Amino acid sequence: MNIFRRGHSWAVRFHIPRERRADVGRAYGAATGHKAEIVKALGTSDRAEAIARRPKALEAIRQEVDARLVAAGLPPLHGDWKPAWAFAWSEPEAVITEALEARKEIADASPVEDETDEVWVDAPNGGLRRSTMSTSERDRKISTLQDVLRDRVDELENAGKDADAYIKTFWPVAFGEATPLGELLDRWIRDIEGGLRRQTIMGHRLAFRLLGEFLMTQGTRFTDTVPADEQATAHIRATAIETVTKKRVGEFPEWLAQGRHGLSAKTIQSRISPLKTFWDWAERKGYSEANPWLGATTGLKKRAEQQKVAKAEERPFTETEIVALLHADPDEGKRWKYGPAIFDLLRLGLLTGARQNELCSLTRGRVIEPSAEGGLWAIRVTNDVAKTKNAQRLIPIHPLVQSILERRLASAGEEPDALLFPELPPGGPDGKRSWTFAKRFSEFRKRVLGEDHHTDFHSLRRTFLTYMEEANANGASACTELVRDHLAGHKPQSLAGSTYVAKQFDRGLYDRAILGMVEKGMPEGVRAAL
Structure with missing residues (x-):
């Protein structure tokens, strides 16, 4: 279990992999030239407490060993590899979920100033002087969040990942500058699903997936570039409602008609209808200042009638x-x-x-x-x-x-x-x-x-x-x-x-x-x- 009793207190034992014992011995300057284990006190005589402290103690020793190895010009114990899930929090969906949680936590925190901190500020004649600053619970939460973000940016940059994209996604959502469609869409579906059939709800979700596909391929005109359904859904859920403007989605009906989908005018109307209804709802809730879909179906009704005439109508039996x-x-x-x-x-x-x-x-x-x-x-x-x-x-x-x-x-x-x-x-x-x-x-x-x-x-x-x-x-x-x-x-x-x-x-x-x-x-x- 990596812990043992030493006298009246407990200690932790970190085992060095056999193939790295010579490297660790060199990094630590061991007299024998190799090091098989590192033992540290856990500072407790209680076995249950020792078991609880063990994971952090082992991790601290591992970090110390890696630091010594790197300082000696040697690779860390297990190389530079990190599991993919180590950065799971940096995936778009996870970033938005955590940012929304942070946003709620900040909004729920009291804005009333209730503490006074001593800080250093610039003095008029140069140098620094002591001063006091009143803070609220909300101020402190924001400050803590900023510290966490700085640490994460460093971690991402050290791992060669895109820290800038992480901040650009997290910051506006956490601080109320942007609201991703995913959260609003889920709330809207919960509001309406009691009175609608599942097939209708599926049609609504399809409309949003198509919008996600359109926004992903925007700028490529009507090429055959086809994102996976899951990619298109994830993209529209991560898209901020503030960025969906009339100008940005103006070509959506044309894209549905002329792209690989080749939908009829009547079907295009049915795809745009739930989008318009959703934005009406979002406008009432205060998340959108204007509905970008107003007028989007202009001319489609007449075109649908023309297509209906061209295509023989369903009729009674003779x-x-x-x-x-x-x-x-x-x-x-x-x-x-x-x-x-x-x-x-x-x-x-x-x-x-x-x-x-x-x-x-x-x-x-x-x-x-x-x-x-x-x-x-x-x-x-x-x-x-x-x-x-x-x-x-x-x-x-x-x-x-x-x-x-x-x-x-x-x-x-x-x-x-x-x-x-x-x-x-x-x-x-x-x-x-x-x-x-x-x-x-x-x-x-x-x-x-x-x-x-x-x-x-x-x-x-x-x-x-x-x-x-x-x-x-x-x-x-x-x-x-x-x-x-x-x-x-x-x-x-x-x-x-x-x-x-x-x-x-x-x-x-x-x-x-x-x-x-x-x-x-x-x-x-x-x-x-x-």
Whole structure:
């Protein structure tokens, strides 16, 4: 254990490596020409205290031996090598973390002068004279920090490292001259994440990573220089918010469009949107005096509309396509567990207009059977799966697809949260049960309708609303615009509908709308196929 009792007190023994004993003996002028160990008193008779003092004593002896060797023109005991982690505190992320801690410590310290120190100052006639200086806790902390920084600069310079970069990073953060984006970004995410899905948060983080990549490659125009994702993230986190000006980021939209990313105008808007929102938040908190992203998306909306026209729009299914999908066997040529789910959800989607995940995540507790007074079966979209507040709603189930719910309920568990489609695994950032199903449905749709179709599962929702509109035009009085909005989970567009009219109508009105949609809005061929 490198310590032993010598009389009534304890001492420490430092062992010299065998291959260096001659060098150490020469440095110390040993009579025998070599030195195998160095023994020093620990100044205590308590064994526990001796063990506690041992590490510092051994380190002090090692430094003394190295100093003697260097003075004798010999290399230190273990050469000039230092482990990489010896300077871990000089890595950018560590520098910023420590600087932020120092900044908080300085800010928390009292600025009230509570001590008087005696100091030497210049005398009027030359020389020095004694004087007194009042200091506060904050003054003393700043003075201590400056001493630490001087020592670190010396250590970095002696090791051949960039001390100037260390100070330029640490100083402005510690003394409140700059605020790195990383700390603010973490606070902002904590503020907003409760009301957002993980996939949305991931999109926000992607926007900042792209900004970091842009700032790293700024000045190289649109070259193929691509920093690693981790480098770009670390760079934006270390960037001071004060340095992100409108002039500096003015080319960011152009870079996203023309660089290796080649993003569409609509996607560029979605990348800049969280940046603008973050800077709005930072401005309210007092960390930014101006939002550099104001006006950054000017012209993008018009360009997005032009690109949308050029690229064929997603649309409802035609009668021919729906009939083909309804007649197709999802399991044909591919025996897989998704066939029955595709068969059932295709029909439920067409007759309810519900979103994909609203149906894939259906549970026993969300199915409402008719009361003694009659009426249609229904499903309820609850807060945990609703896309928005308006999406929380009740949707009647037409008798044409009622048997699907009855069959699924018969094989589901008795608990309210028993799944009607347990074969659909959760996936994606938010664990949605529609994640994998969407891919399987896409394979089925392409096999039946071919590749050149701008349709997907959401097109069933578009088709449902189209049928509702046609039913209204054909005299189905319950299929009004406001009822359609309620059934689809949309916010009513008119002032009256969104402000003055009741948020929910009598259940029977929705039943009549669903029945009227099938009777007067759905093509005969589709009804026959169902």
